[in-house]
Amino acid sequence: MNSVLYPIAAVTAWLACLYKARDLRRRRNLPLVAVVAAFVCLGGIFFIASPDVWVALDRAAHYPNLAILVSQGLVMPYTFCVLAACVLWRYPPHRARQLIRRSGLALTAVVVLMAVLFLAAPISAEDPTTYVPDNARQPYINAYLMVYIATYAVLQIVVVRITLQLARIGGRPWLRRGLRINAFGNLLALPYCAVRIADVAQRWVALDAGRFEDVARLAVGIGVLMPPIGWTIPRWGPRLSAAADWARAHRPYWRLYPLWDALTTAVPYVVLDTGDRASLLGGRRRPGRVALRAGYRLTRRYVEIRDARLELRPFLDPGVAAAAEQAGGRAGLAPDQLAAVVEAARLAAAMRAVALGITPERTALAPQRDARTGADPGGADAAAEIAWLVRVAAALVDSPVVASVLADTDPHGLQPTSRT
Incomplete structure (x- = not known):
């Protein structure tokens, strides 16, 4: 599934990036820059997570499974960019700058901690499809996943809350629809988090979390299609x-x-x-x-x-x-x-x-x-x-x-x- 779904998700995100980047020639406001940067990161997440690219990156770096750290590490700047765009639209400039600064410092610390935990774990055999469920029982990988999942889940909930607030006060109908589509896409991240929590829990309880892996991939694969639609539909929705x-x-x-x-x-x-x-x-x-x-x-x-x-x-x-x-x-x-x-x-x-x-x-x-x-x-x-x-x-x-x-x-x- 990864070899098909993830490249499609990457191409979709980068096409949305090109579509939104056209507006930068006319106006370069910070929310638009944040949205374009988010699409760059989103495409990179799924491009690197594609099995063929995963293997190629690992071999180039001479470090098995390094691709998962790079891919999941990009999740943090992606979510940060989405959060920044929403905050810039939702709050006054001085309040938005404070929230963005604090969020940026916190997510930087999270990425550093993830890298430390991942590199401290024993090197395992290269596995671009089931690395997480197969290695979740290792203490360092288990801690790495807990940090990653907790941060990711909290960010999705915060983004959903702000996005729905914006949808209630949005003026144009297609803007409101786009914001709700984005919120739905962020909500689809929660089943993925639930599967990853099951991966973490199998260290302490007898649980075969690997059987839920397709649920995680499908939720993320569908969810990743929502932001390209949601962020671009205010532009092409009136044509519908x-x-x-x-x-x-x-x-x-x-x-x-x-x-x-x-x-x-x-x-x-x-x-x-x-x-x-x-x-x-x-x-x-x-x-x-x-x-x-x-x-x-x-x-x-x-x-x-x-x-x-x-x-x-x-x-x-x-x-x-x-x-x-x-x-x-x-x-x-x-x-x-x-x-x-x-x-x-x-x-x-x-x-x-x-x-x-x-x-x-x-x-x-x-x-x-x-x-x-x-x-x-x-x-x-x-x-x-x-x-x-x-x-x-x-x-x-x-x-x-x-x-x-x-x-x-x-x-x-x-x-x-x-x-x-």
């Missing part, structure tokens, strides 16, 4: 919102297509200019403008459908509407479905009449109204009417009632157009 807006706008847009296509085939002159409208909305694409363009296209399609229906009003046969209502009633359609089926049948019959070159009698030129409500069918506003037209489009394509009414209706019931 824009994409969701685009999808919401285009869903009815595409669902209206069968109705729009049929109507504009019968009445092609209602179609507006189909040229590129990007110049009306700004040349450079931005997340908000993507949703604006999508809304424009939906509005244009809706208007063209309504214009085409107005042009077809003289062809809307009341007999077709009555037949469709009776057939829909026999089929047990709900009122909304029935209204859509009636409208679809009327429009389908009108479009067929236009295609056959049939013109209505002059007495049929009066506006057609809904037989049940006495009002023009549709919604109270544009959004409700678009939703209603979507149901009409679905009925036009799929409703067996519409198909049966068209099959039973004589298209030549109207007066033929005289042609020259």
Whole structure:
């Protein structure tokens, strides 16, 4: 698992580092510098812990398992950088500097103590996968692990507390989400700490802690993916919102297509200019403008459908509407479905009449109204009417009632157009 999960974690962290480092060209505030430095350390932790790199580093240093000291030693500056960024955002500058100074001195002492304990332990055979559970019974390694785990667990709890405080007072929605994602990633470190505590405890109790090793690796592997997401999502998260807006706008847009296509085939002159409208909305694409363009296209399609229906009003046969209502009633359609089926049948019959070159009698030129409500069918506003037209489009394509009414209706019931 280490040979796959750890390189992926390292590459993910360094990609996030490059992503955040771009902002340093515009602004070099201390929290941003701390976040970039944290990603550098995070990538280094998992890069060195990868089995192939572990072996290569040990052989270069001529000291077996030195990689674990380097890797776990980097955990302290990584956590320190994350803590520094949170503290700089959370507290006034003078208070933040005091906390950072104290934390830095304490973590430096921890790293020195870890190095002393590790180097004092007897040299063991190189083991890049199960070194900790296999050597946790050695007194010096046991003490090394206790120092490391206690410090690491406390730091994670402190970072989670400050991060959640920041999330409650954060202004932008994606900033708050990113902070909560970071907090979740820090919480995933606690199962790792629990497994390492089991490693320490096996010196005194009969416990096979090695069977939980995969839990520790999985918790850390998943947890390490959270900071790259959490620290970068305030930048690219709004694009997700824009994409969701685009999808919401285009869903009815595409669902209206069968109705729009049929109507504009019968009445092609209602179609507006189909040229590129990007110049009306700004040349450079931005997340908000993507949703604006999508809304424009939906509005244009809706208007063209309504214009085409107005042009077809003289062809809307009341007999077709009555037949469709009776057939829909026999089929047990709900009122909304029935209204859509009636409208679809009327429009389908009108479009067929236009295609056959049939013109209505002059007495049929009066506006057609809904037989049940006495009002023009549709919604109270544009959004409700678009939703209603979507149901009409679905009925036009799929409703067996519409198909049966068209099959039973004589298209030549109207007066033929005289042609020259």
